[in-house]
Amino acid sequence: MHLHSITVADPPLRSSYGLHAPYALRTIIELKTDDGITGISETYGGDGPVAALEALRDRLTGMDPFRLAELYQQMNQPVSDGDRSQTYLLPGENPLDQNARTFAAIEIACLDIIGKAIGKPVCDIIGGRVRDLVPFSAYLFYKHAGGGGSGNDRREDEYGEVLDSPSAVREATQMIARYGFREIKLKGGVLPPDVEISTIRALHQEFGDAYPLRIDPNCAWSVETSVRVGRSLHQELSGGGYLEDPCPTLDGMAEVHRCLVAENNHTPLASNVAVTNFADVPRARSREAVQIVLCDPHYWGGMRQVQHLSHLCGVLGMGLSMHSNSHLGVSLMAMTHVAAACPNLTYACDTHYPWQTAADEVVAGGRIPIENGCVRIPDKPGLGVELDYDQLARGRERYSKLSYRKRDDEAEMRTHVDPNWKRILPRW
Numbered sequence: 001m002h003l004h005s006i007t008v009a010d011p012p013l014r015s016s017y018g019l020h021a022p023y024a025l026r027t028i029i030e031l032k033t034d035d036g037i038t039g040i041s042e043t044y045g046g047d048g049p050v051a052a053l054e055a056l057r058d059r060l061t062g063m064d065p066f067r068l069a070e071l072y073q074q075m076n077q078p079v080s081d082g083d084r085s086q087t088y089l090l091p092g093e094n095p096l097d098q099n100a101r102t103f104a105a106i107e108i109a110c111l112d113i114i115g116k117a118i119g120k121p122v123c124d125i126i127g128g129r130v131r132d133l134v135p136f137s138a139y140l141f142y143k144h145a146g147g148g149g150s151g152n153d154r155r156e157d158e159y160g161e162v163l164d165s166p167s168a169v170r171e172a173t174q175m176i177a178r179y180g181f182r183e184i185k186l187k188g189g190v191l192p193p194d195v196e197i198s199t200i201r202a203l204h205q206e207f208g209d210a211y212p213l214r215i216d217p218n219c220a221w222s223v224e225t226s227v228r229v230g231r232s233l234h235q236e237l238s239g240g241g242y243l244e245d246p247c248p249t250l251d252g253m254a255e256v257h258r259c260l261v262a263e264n265n266h267t268p269l270a271s272n273v274a275v276t277n278f279a280d281v282p283r284a285r286s287r288e289a290v291q292i293v294l295c296d297p298h299y300w301g302g303m304r305q306v307q308h309l310s311h312l313c314g315v316l317g318m319g320l321s322m323h324s325n326s327h328l329g330v331s332l333m334a335m336t337h338v339a340a341a342c343p344n345l346t347y348a349c350d351t352h353y354p355w356q357t358a359a360d361e362v363v364a365g366g367r368i369p370i371e372n373g374c375v376r377i378p379d380k381p382g383l384g385v386e387l388d389y390d391q392l393a394r395g396r397e398r399y400s401k402l403s404y405r406k407r408d409d410e411a412e413m414r415t416h417v418d419p420n421w422k423r424i425l426p427r428w
């Protein structure tokens, strides 16, 4: 096992968590077999994820990459019934998911090995693809000026400052012109709700019903505000879109849903905050708190677990979408392969990929194309991508010079925007 800690330049994107730092942290994993096959994967970065993977080194040495269920069983104990909410935690930081995240990084690299060993794409060894082209959504952020990186290592600022509705429409127009996305997500919880309402209305006016809209304020709103926003955006969000994590907790979301349904407003609520584990899914269903679960192979325990989640959501009559964090092409391909092999994943997946640049990509051949909003399953074994070791070395070099080893969006806010800023939920 070779672990590569790298950084990726990241623009100053805003969310209810705060502000993205100039560099995001990622870890690239290589597993090498004794018959010369290398499997790769990508996961969260920094000291914590690397230590968790290091702790498995002895267990992995000599392991048969086909025997994944055994490793999963050893790492993942039955889930307790306690409060698992990660309302205040960044994705990738819930201690209760740590083993699922670590397992996922190993599982994906093992599936890459298996695919290469038998000459099949990963999606076709986990049950087979139901689509060759996987759709992704335009993931809009309010942001400050800047393209990410620092000092002499700054990236071009493709989208400029986006802190009002007209600039958000401009951002969407640019992103859709370049990548052809057909669904739009706005990361909210940043500006007062009325500004975000007007942004969604402006996007709807610009792109029309053909582009479903979703907004995700990451729990920044009270129940009352969530209902008010849901009411105001009834028309804009109901055409194949959704309202994602408007407020904290399953109980809060259940109340929002009850109030909206009482007004004959059936805008679905989606979550990647209140539902992060299998035990959460039936609870969310029985309370009618969440109608769409956001999967993510990185913290749901890998690709096979996401397929189980897909099946469970289907059984319970719930929708499935996909969550994303700042990532490079290895993660994008893992997301694409599993999305291709989940029959009831009926929404375009989220991806931060447009926010990263070629200068940071570690995949050989450079950036993975997104055309007409979709990533195509490559006609190659495994994940279908290899590492560019020069680029990987540059990522490691940047990491070695970086002063932080953990994401801290609140600290970035205090340094660059408001020295007194704190994450307050609900803020509005």
Ligand SMILES: [Mg+2]
Pocket (backbone or CB within 6 Å): 216, 218, 244, 245, 271, 272, 273, 323
């Ligand atoms: Mg979300």
